[in-house]
Amino acid sequence: MWTLIKREIDDCRVFFVAGVAHAVFVILVLISSLSGGLNIGAGAGPLFLLVGMLLFCGMGAGQMYMDRTRGISCFLSTLSVTRGAIFTARVITGVLLILVTLVPMAAGGVIVLKVVLQPIPAYQTMFLDIARTVFLLSLACYSLGLLTGWAPGRVIPTLGGATLTFILMPIVIIKGFGVETAAILVLLTVAALLRSRQHFVSTSF
Amino acid sequence: MSDIAIEVRDLVKYYGGRCVLDGINLKIHRGCIYGLLGRNGIGKTTLIRILLGQEPASRGRTFVLGTESMQLGARQRGCIGYVAEGHHLLQHYRVGPLVQLCRKLSRQWNQSFFDKLNETFRLPMDRRVRELSTGMRAQLNLALAMAIEPEVLILDDPTLGLDTVARRQFLELAIDVIQREGRTILFSSHILSDVERIADRIGVLAGGKLVVDCSLEELKQRIRKMQIVFADRPPDDLPLTGIIRQQRSGNEMVITVANWNAAKRAMVDTFGPRHVAEIPMTLEDLFIECTNPVRMATGI
Numbered sequence: 001m002w003t004l005i006k007r008e009i010d011d012c013r014v015f016f017v018a019g020v021a022h023a024v025f026v027i028l029v030l031i032s033s034l035s036g037g038l039n040i041g042a043g044a045g046p047l048f049l050l051v052g053m054l055l056f057c058g059m060g061a062g063q064m065y066m067d068r069t070r071g072i073s074c075f076l077s078t079l080s081v082t083r084g085a086i087f088t089a090r091v092i093t094g095v096l097l098i099l100v101t102l103v104p105m106a107a108g109g110v111i112v113l114k115v116v117l118q119p120i121p122a123y124q125t126m127f128l129d130i131a132r133t134v135f136l137l138s139l140a141c142y143s144l145g146l147l148t149g150w151a152p153g154r155v156i157p158t159l160g161g162a163t164l165t166f167i168l169m170p171i172v173i174i175k176g177f178g179v180e181t182a183a184i185l186v187l188l189t190v191a192a193l194l195r196s197r198q199h200f201v202s203t204s205f
Numbered sequence: 206m207s208d209i210a211i212e213v214r215d216l217v218k219y220y221g222g223r224c225v226l227d228g229i230n231l232k233i234h235r236g237c238i239y240g241l242l243g244r245n246g247i248g249k250t251t252l253i254r255i256l257l258g259q260e261p262a263s264r265g266r267t268f269v270l271g272t273e274s275m276q277l278g279a280r281q282r283g284c285i286g287y288v289a290e291g292h293h294l295l296q297h298y299r300v301g302p303l304v305q306l307c308r309k310l311s312r313q314w315n316q317s318f319f320d321k322l323n324e325t326f327r328l329p330m331d332r333r334v335r336e337l338s339t340g341m342r343a344q345l346n347l348a349l350a351m352a353i354e355p356e357v358l359i360l361d362d363p364t365l366g367l368d369t370v371a372r373r374q375f376l377e378l379a380i381d382v383i384q385r386e387g388r389t390i391l392f393s394s395h396i397l398s399d400v401e402r403i404a405d406r407i408g409v410l411a412g413g414k415l416v417v418d419c420s421l422e423e424l425k426q427r428i429r430k431m432q433i434v435f436a437d438r439p440p441d442d443l444p445l446t447g448i449i450r451q452q453r454s455g456n457e458m459v460i461t462v463a464n465w466n467a468a469k470r471a472m473v474d475t476f477g478p479r480h481v482a483e484i485p486m487t488l489e490d491l492f493i494e495c496t497n498p499v500r501m502a503t504g505i
Contacts, residue, residue: 003309071293074259080283080312
């Protein structure tokens with residue numbers, strides 16, 4: 001399994017570099033704005049979030065699209081590997097990307113909470129809610145990317161996931177970071193992953 | 206352990222409403238080199254892909270090493286070497302890393318055998334797969350498939366794109382592999398002389414059916430091409446069953462007939478031929494006769 005994960009990371013290193021760059025950029029902007037050096041508007045948060053979500057969705061779609069066009073799983077499954085294992089390795093790689101991007105941001109957030117803001121318990125609860133929702137939203141966008149990336153042609157793999165991400169974002173903005181949003185995102189993620197897996201494992205390639 | 210390496214039972218496959226494979230039944234025993242022949246688009250690759258579980262059958266069942274194709278797990282897949290038509294390797298990989306990847310993902314890997322093959326093929330380890338010529342890609346694919354020491358080796362037109370020397374090397378290697386105990390090869394090819402050289406059993410797909418499934422010797426016994434010279438004009442019709450093809454030229458008639466026997470010879474003799482002789486047939490001749498549409502009515 002580790003070999004498969006390593007192979008996926010190798011294929012997607014551009015996404016990992018982009019993820020780390022995005023995290024560093026967001027932390028720098030956050031530090032700069034809190035120290036008074038940069039005045040960011042209220043729209044910056046959702047914008048950063050949207051960029052991140054498009055990145056995760058793009059990674060999912062990219063993995064599947066590359067597979068289809070390069071015949072990756074077609075070749076790997078002639079070795080001692082099942083398509084189910086290839087899919088699992090792919091999802092683990094996607095989760096790794098999400099963690100690589102979000103963990104530094106979360107760490108930055110914790111530091112800001114401890115050092116800059118007043119130690120109010122409500123902030124902590126709010127921070128945990130936001131972190132959970134952003135993680136689940138990332139996972140949902142990644143899963144939608146996987147789902148649309150396996151579709152034939154170029155239009156759906158390229159634009160399908162992005163469109164669904166644009167639709168998904170308002171749910172969070174409207175419903176907030178509560179448990180209801182988390183439940184919706186979990187259901188959506190599970191459905192997208194199951195459908196992608198079933199599609200990936202059973203269709204001819 | 207079963208003696209049968211590959212089994213196909215009543216296999217039917219439809220593509221967009223068109224029946225590509227129509228009730229195929231096939232058993233390939235362990236240690237057999239089976240040559241699968243058929244014209245382009247007749248379903249050879251489809252049959253192989255169904256065997257490997259890469260495509261579902263519309264009806265029927267297929268088994269490789271006793272396991273149903275769609276249920277092949279990692280362990281069983283590790284016992285099957287596959288060289289695909291067109292050599293679908295990871296084109297963006299360099300040869301060295303691709304070899305390493307295959308080694309890590311294989312159930313077993315015979316490095317010394319791979320090195321031996323590499324010595325023969327002289328594969329450039331630092332070049333990307335997409336930069337290799339078709340012949341080199343075929344050699345790489347073959348080396349990777351053979352290094353895993355497969356119990357079953359499935360070769361889908363593997364010599365396509367190889368020059369004469371590389372093709373000869375490949376055939377010798379295939380024989381080398383089969384000589385290791387218990388290895389089975391399913392070998393589909395358009396180059397009939399290759400099949401004739403290495404296969405000990407032949408299958409011919411035509412019209413969605415496996416019209417021939419026997420040894421080459423048996424096939425040569427079953428289908429005969431006879432030259433019959435008459436004193437005058439040859440008869441309009443010979444009352445023989447199993448005529449696949451008949452041609453007339455002057456007072457000479459050439460017939461290709463299935464299941465030639467003494468009774469058929471006696472029937473020909475009643476027309477008082479001046480001379481009856483058998484024309485030797487190569488596998489290519491047999492293949493052309495077997496895939497001839499008239500064959501359908503003769504029932505070889």
